[in-house]
Amino acid sequence: MVAAARAISGKLTGFVAGDDFWRGVVAIAAFLIFWEAGSRSHAWFGFSFPWVSQVPAPTAVLQAMFRLVQEPSFWNSTFLSTLRVFEGFFAAMLIGIPLGLAMAVSRTFFGISFPVFEVLRPIPPLAWVPASIIFWPTQELSIAFVTFLGAFFTIVINVIGGARAIDVRYFQAARSMGSSTWDIFRRIILPGTLPSIVVGATVGVGITWAVVVAAEMISGGGSAGSMGGAAGGGLGFFIWNSYVGGSYTQIVAGMISIGIAGYASSAALRKIGNLMTPWLSEN
Amino acid sequence: MSVEPAVMASRSAVAQPVRQGGVRINDVVKIYGAKDTGLLAVDHCTFEVPPGEITVCVGPSGCGKTTLLNAIAGFHSITSGSIYLDDEMLCGPGKLKAQPGPDRIVVFQNGALFPWKTNIENVTFGPIMQGVMPRAEADDKARAMMADAGLRGIEHNYPGEISSGVRRRVEIVRALMNNPKILLLDEPYRALDSLTKSVMHEALLEIFYKNRVSIFFITHDLEEAIFLGHKVVIMTTRPCRPKKILDIDIPHPRDYSVLTTKRFREFMEETVAAVHEEAIKAFAAGEKER
Ligand SMILES: Nc1ncnc2c1ncn2[C@@H]1O[C@H](COP(=O)(O)OP(=O)(O)O)[C@@H](O)[C@H]1O
Ligand SMILES: [Mg+2]
Numbered sequence: 001m002v003a004a005a006r007a008i009s010g011k012l013t014g015f016v017a018g019d020d021f022w023r024g025v026v027a028i029a030a031f032l033i034f035w036e037a038g039s040r041s042h043a044w045f046g047f048s049f050p051w052v053s054q055v056p057a058p059t060a061v062l063q064a065m066f067r068l069v070q071e072p073s074f075w076n077s078t079f080l081s082t083l084r085v086f087e088g089f090f091a092a093m094l095i096g097i098p099l100g101l102a103m104a105v106s107r108t109f110f111g112i113s114f115p116v117f118e119v120l121r122p123i124p125p126l127a128w129v130p131a132s133i134i135f136w137p138t139q140e141l142s143i144a145f146v147t148f149l150g151a152f153f154t155i156v157i158n159v160i161g162g163a164r165a166i167d168v169r170y171f172q173a174a175r176s177m178g179s180s181t182w183d184i185f186r187r188i189i190l191p192g193t194l195p196s197i198v199v200g201a202t203v204g205v206g207i208t209w210a211v212v213v214a215a216e217m218i219s220g221g222g223s224a225g226s227m228g229g230a231a232g233g234g235l236g237f238f239i240w241n242s243y244v245g246g247s248y249t250q251i252v253a254g255m256i257s258i259g260i261a262g263y264a265s266s267a268a269l270r271k272i273g274n275l276m277t278p279w280l281s282e283n
Numbered sequence: 284m285s286v287e288p289a290v291m292a293s294r295s296a297v298a299q300p301v302r303q304g305g306v307r308i309n310d311v312v313k314i315y316g317a318k319d320t321g322l323l324a325v326d327h328c329t330f331e332v333p334p335g336e337i338t339v340c341v342g343p344s345g346c347g348k349t350t351l352l353n354a355i356a357g358f359h360s361i362t363s364g365s366i367y368l369d370d371e372m373l374c375g376p377g378k379l380k381a382q383p384g385p386d387r388i389v390v391f392q393n394g395a396l397f398p399w400k401t402n403i404e405n406v407t408f409g410p411i412m413q414g415v416m417p418r419a420e421a422d423d424k425a426r427a428m429m430a431d432a433g434l435r436g437i438e439h440n441y442p443g444e445i446s447s448g449v450r451r452r453v454e455i456v457r458a459l460m461n462n463p464k465i466l467l468l469d470e471p472y473r474a475l476d477s478l479t480k481s482v483m484h485e486a487l488l489e490i491f492y493k494n495r496v497s498i499f500f501i502t503h504d505l506e507e508a509i510f511l512g513h514k515v516v517i518m519t520t521r522p523c524r525p526k527k528i529l530d531i532d533i534p535h536p537r538d539y540s541v542l543t544t545k546r547f548r549e550f551m552e553e554t555v556a557a558v559h560e561e562a563i564k565a566f567a568a569g570e571k572e573r
C-alpha cells in the first residue's frame with residue numbers, strides 16, 4: 001500500500017516537478033499575461049499595442065466561453081461539426097485504406113490509378129467547395145465530401161508508403177514457412193502497414209477539422225438563406241455568424257473550441273493507434 | 284573399446300534417423316539483369332553441402348554469397364545450372380526458380396522476426412501456416428523448444444523488446460519449428476559484438492548437435508567459419524565460385540577451446556592468405572552488397 005502510494009506520488013511529482021512541465025506552465029502563463037495586457041493596453045497604459053489590442057482579452061474570452069457552454073445552440077454547432085468530421089474521416093478511412101493497399105500490392109492498378117490520384121491530390125480541399133455544392137444534392141453532403149477529401153489523400157499516401165516500406169525479408173520468410181497469398185496479406189501486409197495507417201489517420205483527422213470549419217464558412221457564407229442562425233450549421237457557421245454579428249469574444253471562443261476538438265480527436269486516435277500497435281510502445 | 288554395437292547403432296539412429304538436407308550446387312550462373320549487359324554475380328559455381336553437416340561459405344562482401352543462398356531458398360531464379368536438395372531438383376533447366384518451402388528455412392542477415400508478433404507467435408508461425416499442428420500443440424512445442432534454447436520468460440515479449448543476440452536465437456528456433464532439412468544462415472551474427480558472437484556460436488553448435496539439421500552458413504569471418512564448419516568453402520570475389528574447399532577435421536563436438544589448438548591455427552594459416560587476396564580484389568573493385 002505504502003509502496004504503491006509512494007510510486008503513484010513519485011509518478012505525479014515526476015510529472016508535475018519535471019522541467020518540461022514547468023517550462024510549459026511558464027510559457028503559457030507568459031503568453032496569457034502578454035495577451036491580456038496587450039488587449040487591455042489602451043485602458044491600462046493609455047496607448048494601444050498594435051494588433052494585440054484588436055483581440056479580445058483572454059478573461060473576456062473565458063467569460064464568453066463560460067456563457068457559451070451553457071447554451072444548447074453552441075453544443076449543437078459543436079455536435080454538427082463533429083458529426084461531419086466523423087463522416088468525412090470514416091469515409092476516408094473506409095475508402096482510403098483499401099485503395100492504398102490495392103495501389104501498393106498491384107503494379108497494374110497502381111499504374112492506372114496513381115497518375116489520376118497525383119493530379120487530384122494537390123488540389124486543396126477548399127477548392128472543391130463550389131464544385132461539391134453543385135454536384136451533391138444537399139449542402140450537408142457537399143460539406144461532408146470536402147471533409148472527406150481533407151483526410152483521404154493523406155491516408156492513401158501513408159498506406160501506400162507504409163505497405164511499400166515493408167521489408168522484403170518478411171515476405172520471403174512468410175513464403176518459406178508456407179504462407180498463402182491471403183496469409184501474407186493478412187499477417188504481413190496489414191500489420192506491417194498498420195503503423196502508417198495510424199499516422200495517416202492522426203494527421204488526417206487534424207486536416208479534417210481544418211477543412212470542415214472552412215467548408216462550413218464558405219458554403220454557409222455564400223447562401224444566406226440556408227444559414228438558419230448560429231444554431232444551424234456547425235462551428236464554422238458559428239464563427240462566421242459571430243463575425244457578422246460583431247461578437248469578437250465569440251469568434252475567439254469558437255476558435256479555441258475547434259482547437260480543443262482537433263486536439264482531442266488526434267489524441268484519441270493516437271491512443272487507439274497505440275493500443276492497436278502494442279509492439280511499437282517503448283516500455 | 285568394448286562398446287556394444289547394438290547400443291551404438293540405436294544411439295546414432297536416435298540422433299540422426301536419416302541423413303538428409305544435402306544440397307548440390309551444380310554449375311550455377313546468376314546474372315542480374317540482361318544476359319549480356321547484366322551483372323554477373325555467380326559464375327559456374329559448383330560445390331556440395333553434405334547432409335547433416337555444417338558447411339560454411341566465406342567470401343568478401345558483395346561477392347555473391349547471398350545471391351547463391353537466395354537461389355537455394357527460392358527467392359529468385361538462377362540463370363543456368365541446377366541446384367538439388369537431396370534427390371529433388373530445386374531449380375535447373377526448365378525451372379529456373381525454386382519454390383520456397385519449409386524444408387529450407389533462411390535466417391536472415393539482419394533478422395526477419397515479424398516485429399508485430401510476439402516471440403512465441405513468431406516461433407509458431409510456420410507450423411500454423413502449414414497447418415501441421417493445432418495452435419495449442421504448436422504453443423506447447425514452441426515453449427519447450429524455447430526453454431531448451433535458454434529462451435524462457437520472453438515468450439510474450441515482442442522481438443523489439445529483446446537484445447539482438449536473443450532475437451537471433453528466437454529466429455533459429457522459429458526456423459527449427461518447421462522441421463527443415465537444411466538451415467540457411469546468412470551472416471546471422473554479423474551485427475553482434477565478438478563476446479556475444481562466441482556465446483551464439485556455442486549455442487548454435489548445441490542446437491546442431493541436438494537436431495542434426497544440415498546447415499549452410501554464410502560469413503565473411505574466417506575464424507567463425509573454421510570454428511563452426513565441417514567444411515569451409517572459400518569464395519572468389521565477384522563473380523563468385525569456390526576458390527578453395529577445406530575439410531575441417533577438428534572433431535565435433537567443439538567448444539571454444541578449439542580456437543587455441545595447433546590444428547585450428549594451421550587451418551587459419553592455410554586460408555587467411557587466400558581470403559585476404561580475395562578481399563583486396565573486392566576492395567579494389569569497390570564491391571558493395573545489397
Ligand atoms: N537484386 C539485385 N539486382 C542487381 N544486383 C544485385 C541484386 N542483389 C545483389 N546484387 C549485386 O550482386 C552482387 C552480389 O551481392 P550479394 O549476393 O548480396 O553479396 P554478398 O552476400 O556476398 O555480400 C553485388 O555486387 C550486388 O550489388
Ligand atoms: Mg550478403
